[in-house]
Amino acid sequence: MKTISSPIVDPLMDISTNVRENDFFNVDDEGGAWSDAHANFLSSLSEAETSDLMKCSHRLNLKSRDHLFQAGDHSNDVYIVARGCIRLFQISSTGKETILWFSFSGEIFGMAELWRGNGRQIHAVANEATQVYSISRKNFTHFLGAHPEAAMKAIGILSARFRALGNVLVGLTSDNVEIRIVRLLIRLAAASSGTRCCAGSNEGELCVNVRLTHQDIANLIGASRQTVTTTLVQLRKQGAVRTVEHHIHIVRPDHLRRLLEQAAA
Amino acid sequence: MKTISSPIVDPLMDISTNVRENDFFNVDDEGGAWSDAHANFLSSLSEAETSDLMKCSHRLNLKSRDHLFQAGDHSNDVYIVARGCIRLFQISSTGKETILWFSFSGEIFGMAELWRGNGRQIHAVANEATQVYSISRKNFTHFLGAHPEAAMKAIGILSARFRALGNVLVGLTSDNVEIRIVRLLIRLAAASSGTRCCAGSNEGELCVNVRLTHQDIANLIGASRQTVTTTLVQLRKQGAVRTVEHHIHIVRPDHLRRLLEQAAA
């Protein structure tokens, strides 16, 4: 739980609480690939590395729903979230949106598209008011070359992301909608745990600190909006979750855990 | 189309034909992420890099169906396929197999799991008689540290793999089984194009040079074996594909391309 003290770092950047020791999260797919994947890149860097990276970055302010880049764009920057949340998604040939990822404070994104000439494949949109640092492809590859340690971390993050996506894929082919929603909520609770919940949360409750419409959830798990609504109503009736100020709280993590275990049996 | 001439490189390693200029493959998801992802890591290295890497590798011979590693294993090696084909898959909590990937000659795999302590998450099995080079985690990270260029290539490959997986995910949520099979065949034809087809192939025909049961295809696209059989029979009746010596040939690439276009409209 360290606080970054480098003077170069923006005061916005108080991402001091990426604590994921909560035992519950390990229920999720074998060893928390999801948490690894949401590792805080920025805070994993040394002071020298952070300083070097910040020197060649500049900050962008995004309002909710602002587009950072779209499929087809030829921008080739890497971004690090300073504060807020970025939604990364893809549009299929039939026009359907599939959300691949949310990037929270300290997370790096846009990396996977650096080494390809054909422009972006995915879309990046601010999910709420968000500040990001942008680093040009040239500066970033130069940075990685100069800091082999950081390059290893980048590979590690990319790897974790890859594994997480693999798990989603497996879930998609073998779990029903209810289980997929439960998994998603647990994952998002873990991923967003770095951001503090403004709303009061009761004892033992987990906060999924992302603003999500049912349509968003549907796009994340590959289901229809209606089915998501119905399933969520059920979970609420069971007392497993509740809605607090536009986001979901997991009231009874143990209940969700049990659902997961039942599905496996 | 270069041939590796370094004396350290095994004579088995005649992967001189990873030609992917075939225009057809670009039909596939915006810009051939799939082909990038199946990039030949080994032949992309310089002679000095190859030599360094080979020094610390040792070769393994696998019979068809031999297990290289399983989920839970604590082996931490990276592998490069010398010849043959490795199937990489995951088993869900309900026991269902999902094939994530096939690695062909020259491709590197096992990388995504280097940076995690909890052992393997996926399974690697020889899909046919296969030779691989194995490099220990320690040697590999050391190698990457010493060769920043190679590290960049590794990141590039990981990135492409990541994008490819993202595309599969999108396809899974928005395409029906027929389209998913068509996409798969096109992708595999591109990926396996480095291996020459022993069977005679007619003019304009593409060879999917991997031995696959219908069950395998089902595990790759998240469908049932029966549906795959039925769909494949249909495609065969349409004259789009044919079966040659345990593998599939795409007789009329244009026909498949048209199916894809229709689905998008």
Place this chain on the structure above:
DNA sequence: GCAAATTTGTCATCTGGACGACAAAGTTGC
């Protein structure tokens, strides 16, 4: 503060594809 737009909740209807079952064809190992 109110109109417009978005999101939620709940129907009834329809279907792609899963699942089980089984025979025929093909493959493997001793």
Place this chain on the structure above:
DNA sequence: GCAACTTTGTCGTCCAGATGACAAATTTGC
């Protein structure tokens, strides 16, 4: 070369979840 096993092909049945439609509630922007 034959027995055991695996894979293919084809049924009929069934259901999770997609789709469309609409009213109620909530949010947003001027």
